[in-house]
Amino acid sequence: MTPASPRNQLLYGTLDLLILRTLVYGPAHGHAIAGHIQRVSEDALRIETGSLYPALHRLEARGWIAAQWKTSDKGKRARYYRLTGTGRRQLAVEQSRWQQLSVAVTRVLRPAD
Amino acid sequence: MTPASPRNQLLYGTLDLLILRTLVYGPAHGHAIAGHIQRVSEDALRIETGSLYPALHRLEARGWIAAQWKTSDKGKRARYYRLTGTGRRQLAVEQSRWQQLSVAVTRVLRPAD
DNA sequence: CATATGACGTAGATTGTCTACACCATGAAT
């Protein structure tokens, strides 16, 4: 019923980066990836399923991650993703892009003299 | 002819913030705003006109900035924008939102133990 | 056997940025 509050779009542009970074710790399934990001960010970043799965499919289609069906800790069938070689390179690219953006925005925000 | 390289979208989500912040220094017209952001960011952020003017109209429609036709330094007709009261409040909101995002992403990127 | 939960998934709306144009007025150059 909430009319689609238009500003939960906090993640825009950073989601791929966050997923790739999370997979550095080893393979994980979607649910776990989202949970990890939410915990590590201390609840600041909450990834909706409608963002999560399209993102995973996107990254897989680009060859940055690869998937495999397995059984999760809790005994449920789950799709485990791992970082590929190109994925690792892409992570570096996105990390540096984020760094650039961060520095640039900070410069603009810097208080007046 | 370049097939729309899909990754110049560096700005996504930050443009409003950057514009509002720039207007703290006083009224300015679109061209000048874009130029200021580009200079202060040391060329990292380049705002295309197709992003700039829609953004300005958007901010004006929301009442965060107000406009007035004047004559520029170079004697050309230009639309000067100034920050409104609500605009100033919105700037604070967006600035804190950026801060939050920045901290959260940094936490996720933090190297493994 | 029923139910909660874990996990995956998609459709459609919304939004913001980009590319690629077009337009107009003024100042400068010839």
Next chain:
DNA sequence: ATTCATGGTGTAGACAATCTACGTCATATG
């Protein structure tokens, strides 16, 4: 005077990413 470069504003349409709101299935648990 006329041409041209420059400064400045603007829009249309493409595209991509996220969100909300659903739906589905299988397993574990009571």
